[in-house]
Amino acid sequence: MTTKIAIFGVGLIGGSLALCFKGREGLNVVGHAHRPESAAKYVSRGVVDSATLSFEEAALGADFIFLCVPVGMLEEYLNRLSKLPLKKGCIITDVGSTKASIAACAASMDLPDVHFIGGHPMAGSERSGVEAASSLLFENAFYVLTPPPGVPEEAYESLKALLVHTRAQIVRLDPQRHDEIVGAISHLPHIIAVALVNQVHEYDCTDSLYSTLAAGGFRDITRIASSEPVIWRDILLNNRMVMLKLLKDWNAEVSSFVELLENADGEGIEEAFKEANGFRSKLPERRKGMITPLFDLHIDVPDHPGIIGRIATELGDQGINLSNVQIIESREDVPGIMRLSFRQEGDMERAKVLLQRHDYTVYV
Numbered sequence: 365m366t367t368k369i370a371i372f373g374v375g376l377i378g379g380s381l382a383l384c385f386k387g388r389e390g391l392n393v394v395g396h397a398h399r400p401e402s403a404a405k406y407v408s409r410g411v412v413d414s415a416t417l418s419f420e421e422a423a424l425g426a427d428f429i430f431l432c433v434p435v436g437m438l439e440e441y442l443n444r445l446s447k448l449p450l451k452k453g454c455i456i457t458d459v460g461s462t463k464a465s466i467a468a469c470a471a472s473m474d475l476p477d478v479h480f481i482g483g484h485p486m487a488g489s490e491r492s493g494v495e496a497a498s499s500l501l502f503e504n505a506f507y508v509l510t511p512p513p514g515v516p517e518e519a520y521e522s523l524k525a526l527l528v529h530t531r532a533q534i535v536r537l538d539p540q541r542h543d544e545i546v547g548a549i550s551h552l553p554h555i556i557a558v559a560l561v562n563q564v565h566e567y568d569c570t571d572s573l574y575s576t577l578a579a580g581g582f583r584d585i586t587r588i589a590s591s592e593p594v595i596w597r598d599i600l601l602n603n604r605m606v607m608l609k610l611l612k613d614w615n616a617e618v619s620s621f622v623e624l625l626e627n628a629d630g631e632g633i634e635e636a637f638k639e640a641n642g643f644r645s646k647l648p649e650r651r652k653g654m655i656t657p658l659f660d661l662h663i664d665v666p667d668h669p670g671i672i673g674r675i676a677t678e679l680g681d682q683g684i685n686l687s688n689v690q691i692i693e694s695r696e697d698v699p700g701i702m703r704l705s706f707r708q709e710g711d712m713e714r715a716k717v718l719l720q721r722h723d724y725t726v727y728v
């Protein structure tokens with residue numbers, strides 16, 4: 365028996381989910397496209413088994429329906445689904461970055477023999493569209509599910525079982541609590557990044573040295589300012605009340621820095637950095653397998669040809685498995701920093717000892 369999975373919105377997130385499911389035994393992935401050229405692209409890129417422009421054709425007979433469209437479209441899609449004779453026991457889920465409003469919308473609907481369970485994979489990127497989709501996107505990430513009271517436990521378990529293919533870790537959460545937490549750790553950083561880039565852009569209009577000199581710090585904190593505007597318009601409007609409260613708190617944080625500077629309070633500035641450093645260093649490192657490796661070592665390296673090959677060979681000769689290597693901010697005649705990433709902590713420890721023996725300065 366084949367399990368039909370319908371994906372509405374085969375973009376970054378919908379496409380990545382499709383790639384996690386496609387090709388698995390017993391699963392058939394159908395993509396719904398709202399533009400003819402998109403349908404052909406989904407199939408030619410091998411992201412789905414088939415694609416259709418017909419809402420009904422995608423939905424009917426589906427065992428699982430994933431709504432992966434912008435947050436502002438979710439309620440309309442759910443509404444359209446509620447009017448179709450969906451398969452008995454069908455599970456509808458979404459991937460929207462906010463959860464309270466879609467949960468309330470589903471609760472207000474008559475969905476006989478169909479179960480709605482909200483979802484939100486805590487992984488993504490500043491890129492968008494099916495071109496950016498990857499089967500590795502969710503690996504090691506958290507995936508929030510918000511089953512409403514009364515949803516049968518078997519429905520929740522069967523969605524969880526399907527999501528095993530994403531290799532994400534499922535977290536069960538209340539929708540409102542989700543929106544408050546995710547507002548602080550995802551939505552607020554996006555606003556701050558955009559505001560900062562726009563502030564610097566203003567200065568750059570009269571002096572282009574601003575963009576010329578913008579280096580690691582600016583790039584690190586502003587990557588997410590390049591995120592898709594429509595996606596973020598919808599998220600922020602949807603989580604408006606939470607964001608307004610968070611921005612008030614943010615203003616207070618900024619004001620306290622203003623005060624520290626007005627008072628030339630060096631001790632206070634140090635304290636603020638120490639506190640931030642302490643909290644940040646305790647954040648769990650186990651994140652997206654695709655982007656953040658599990659165990660990292662950093663070493664100072666003279667920036668000359670052959671160094672990566674030499675270190676990789678030395679580690680390989682000792683049977684130490686290296687998963688990734690990156691040179692960070694390397695410039696001519698300035699020692700660069702090399703990041704070595706390992707899947708196993710033991711490999712990292714052995715690499716550290718070996719590299720220290722070869723007189724490298726190593727930071728964990």
Ligand SMILES: NC(=O)c1ccc[n+]([C@@H]2O[C@H](COP(=O)([O-])OP(=O)(O)OC[C@H]3O[C@@H](n4cnc5c(N)ncnc54)[C@H](O)[C@@H]3O)[C@@H](O)[C@H]2O)c1
Pocket residue numbers: 372373374375376377378398402432433434435437459460461462484485486487488489490491492493494592594595599
């Ligand atoms: N981008 C992230 O990092 C991220 C992470 C987790 C969850 N999400 C959520 O996933 C959902 C999809 O986001 P994405 O990043 O995959 O976006 P995306 O732009 O890559 O994909 C959106 C998809 O929706 C389709 N679509 C259908 N109707 C549309 C319309 N009227 N306007 C625009 N697009 C329409 C597009 O064709 C596209 O396939 C959003 O609800 C978002 O909140 C995003």
Ligand SMILES: O=C(O)C(=O)C[C@]1(C(=O)O)C=C[C@@H](O)C=C1
Pocket residue numbers: 460461485486487488489490549550551588591
């Ligand atoms: O990594 C990124 O670029 C993201 O923006 C991913 C991110 C986040 O803020 O962490 C963005 C939106 C989501 O809904 C979930 C994850």
